[in-house]
Amino acid sequence: MNLKQLSQSLGLSQTTVSRALNGYPEVREETRQRVVAAAAAANYTPNSRARRLATGRSMAIGHVMPLTGREEMVNPIFADFIAGAGEVYAREGYDLLLSMVPANGTEAAYRQMASNASVDGVMVQAPTLDDPRVPLLQELGLPFLVHGRTASPEAYSWLDVANVRAFRRATDFLLDLGHRKIALLNGQESLDFALRRRRGMEEALAERGLAPNPLWMRSDIMTEQYGYRTAGELLDSDTPPTAFLVSSIIPAIGVRRAVGERGLRTGRDISIVCHDDALSYLDNDGLNAPEGPAFTSTRSSIRAAGRRCAEILLDLIDNPDQPFVQELWETDLTLGRSTGPAPT
Amino acid sequence: MNLKQLSQSLGLSQTTVSRALNGYPEVREETRQRVVAAAAAANYTPNSRARRLATGRSMAIGHVMPLTGREEMVNPIFADFIAGAGEVYAREGYDLLLSMVPANGTEAAYRQMASNASVDGVMVQAPTLDDPRVPLLQELGLPFLVHGRTASPEAYSWLDVANVRAFRRATDFLLDLGHRKIALLNGQESLDFALRRRRGMEEALAERGLAPNPLWMRSDIMTEQYGYRTAGELLDSDTPPTAFLVSSIIPAIGVRRAVGERGLRTGRDISIVCHDDALSYLDNDGLNAPEGPAFTSTRSSIRAAGRRCAEILLDLIDNPDQPFVQELWETDLTLGRSTGPAPT
DNA sequence: TCGCCAACCCAAAGCGCTTTGGAGAGACCG
DNA sequence: CGGTCTCTCCAAAGCGCTTTGGGTTGGCGA
Numbered sequence: 001m002n003l004k005q006l007s008q009s010l011g012l013s014q015t016t017v018s019r020a021l022n023g024y025p026e027v028r029e030e031t032r033q034r035v036v037a038a039a040a041a042a043n044y045t046p047n048s049r050a051r052r053l054a055t056g057r058s059m060a061i062g063h064v065m066p067l068t069g070r071e072e073m074v075n076p077i078f079a080d081f082i083a084g085a086g087e088v089y090a091r092e093g094y095d096l097l098l099s100m101v102p103a104n105g106t107e108a109a110y111r112q113m114a115s116n117a118s119v120d121g122v123m124v125q126a127p128t129l130d131d132p133r134v135p136l137l138q139e140l141g142l143p144f145l146v147h148g149r150t151a152s153p154e155a156y157s158w159l160d161v162a163n164v165r166a167f168r169r170a171t172d173f174l175l176d177l178g179h180r181k182i183a184l185l186n187g188q189e190s191l192d193f194a195l196r197r198r199r200g201m202e203e204a205l206a207e208r209g210l211a212p213n214p215l216w217m218r219s220d221i222m223t224e225q226y227g228y229r230t231a232g233e234l235l236d237s238d239t240p241p242t243a244f245l246v247s248s249i250i251p252a253i254g255v256r257r258a259v260g261e262r263g264l265r266t267g268r269d270i271s272i273v274c275h276d277d278a279l280s281y282l283d284n285d286g287l288n289a290p291e292g293p294a295f296t297s298t299r300s301s302i303r304a305a306g307r308r309c310a311e312i313l314l315d316l317i318d319n320p321d322q323p324f325v326q327e328l329w330e331t332d333l334t335l336g337r338s339t340g341p342a343p344t
Numbered sequence: 345m346n347l348k349q350l351s352q353s354l355g356l357s358q359t360t361v362s363r364a365l366n367g368y369p370e371v372r373e374e375t376r377q378r379v380v381a382a383a384a385a386a387n388y389t390p391n392s393r394a395r396r397l398a399t400g401r402s403m404a405i406g407h408v409m410p411l412t413g414r415e416e417m418v419n420p421i422f423a424d425f426i427a428g429a430g431e432v433y434a435r436e437g438y439d440l441l442l443s444m445v446p447a448n449g450t451e452a453a454y455r456q457m458a459s460n461a462s463v464d465g466v467m468v469q470a471p472t473l474d475d476p477r478v479p480l481l482q483e484l485g486l487p488f489l490v491h492g493r494t495a496s497p498e499a500y501s502w503l504d505v506a507n508v509r510a511f512r513r514a515t516d517f518l519l520d521l522g523h524r525k526i527a528l529l530n531g532q533e534s535l536d537f538a539l540r541r542r543r544g545m546e547e548a549l550a551e552r553g554l555a556p557n558p559l560w561m562r563s564d565i566m567t568e569q570y571g572y573r574t575a576g577e578l579l580d581s582d583t584p585p586t587a588f589l590v591s592s593i594i595p596a597i598g599v600r601r602a603v604g605e606r607g608l609r610t611g612r613d614i615s616i617v618c619h620d621d622a623l624s625y626l627d628n629d630g631l632n633a634p635e636g637p638a639f640t641s642t643r644s645s646i647r648a649a650g651r652r653c654a655e656i657l658l659d660l661i662d663n664p665d666q667p668f669v670q671e672l673w674e675t676d677l678t679l680g681r682s683t684g685p686a687p688t
Numbered sequence: 689t690c691g692c693c694a695a696c697c698c699a700a701a702g703c704g705c706t707t708t709g710g711a712g713a714g715a716c717c718g
Numbered sequence: 719c720g721g722t723c724t725c726t727c728c729a730a731a732g733c734g735c736t737t738t739g740g741g742t743t744g745g746c747g748a
Contacts, residue, residue: 397704
């Protein structure tokens, strides 16, 4: 069933039927009702391909998901972010176009999207310090929103969490508990957020006249194995740290495993603070858990960020001439059972 | 730059330019070269909207991601599956259209996709025993592939892992180690795979004249919290199990946490066997870990399944008249450090 | 009665591509 | 040397929608 057939069966022109369905005022209410009823009865939906061509809008947003590392891994954080954004897209009638590309192919992917006009805008995730995608998208004139920031975040729209403050706060918390030997298990420091978190920790240490121990400052893709092995290595060293500051709940699980395997108790012998993106299947929240959260964490829902990012991006598409939208989200420090006073 | 402009700048017709770019034989090789060079120079890509309308093909595959449970959670397993499928789509020039819908809205989502012709085929994940999507998609005439099976899997194409055999094998393994008090932490048993896994366990028990203890047969959304709380509850009961059979590595992490918090050691006091989907950030594999896998597990890469599913689906779209494709994958039982002889 | 204005509705022209159905120019053949 | 192919290329007709630029009708004021 297409528009032509539908309009013929109604004895109306395509114009009128189209207008009736799209809610234009030039059609009598009674006629509209009739059209809408007939469309519903015939199970008619405008062909999206034709509509996209006619309107010149794709009604789709591109997300490029890089497959990182030697194993081309997919970050579960992206999944939750996309879930949040997808909710908003669905609500607003947009499609989510997901493009899976090798880590070095993201630029080509965006270029392609711009050139063949398959999307109305794109979402940029996990920017590096000096991310080439930002100038690229500016050059291409494709509306975009960055989740995170680059080193010079003045001239585009973004949403980010206050990473420096979050990790400064987390470090302060550990210092207040008496910990002096604190390891940082950071994400890849080519990524902007990781560098900010490191800075947060360093600032907190510096404020008390402490210097970070380079041996304890680690950085890699945030897998469970990374947490497990790095923590194991540090715990087995001559001067093991008493506390771990971890950039994600996933490596923090690995740290906990390493701690447990050595007969130590998390929260008593070893303290762990991590950043918690509130991944739904790895829920650390105390609201649902009477015993409280497992990890003490700086918490910020990546899902909620996805939702908000989608809203901003769609708004940017609708109103291209507005000033840059730049939102900084504070995190909570949630107390869990993974921290305790430094052992004496 | 569009086709018209490009062809004018070349002094050729749109027909010829289109054919040259699409590799049709009616155009002289020399001319083709000239066209291709000009297109590259002008950074021209055919407008995908127009192309889709003209060809009648969407060059897109729909994935519907249900947000399950009260919290509308997003299953990280879907993410890895999609990553695998997305690789294949990208390679074959297809887009991946991701639709995020509430759990009860999947049917409407597929119906919409069929009616407005926005995709050439759809992927069905996590089918229930008597999944309404199968007859629906048959009725709609939309090519589809099911990852998993329903209770009567004769008349459509699917790819599944041998769940019964996997969990029978896992149960046998625990029984051989002397365990008699085995708890099952299953996924939601409205889903077909969960029921098959349960059956596998029950068959293995029955074969040795054992009956499952209803108190130890649990079933829910496979979060870390679910594993943690259920295991905690069982461990604190009068007759705690000595082994846990868990449907996913995520709740298995929760079980391990509950075990650790009670001062027990996983693999010595309590054994855990889980199904491992080989999620990239929760890698349990021994290949990369000199100390071996953390969990003893029935293992099957969900990412690889996604890749293969995509291949099958695209093939189904290209050749609609072929017989049903039905692939059953066996799992490996990987020995890890989470199992040991039953304590006496 | 005429003119004007809403209120409704329509024919037709795109949107930018693919594809059908030739057409012209040589090449080859008997 | 006319006829038949093969090689190249082109004009024009869609694909199914939206949107422009009117047309027709009836009501109402002058």
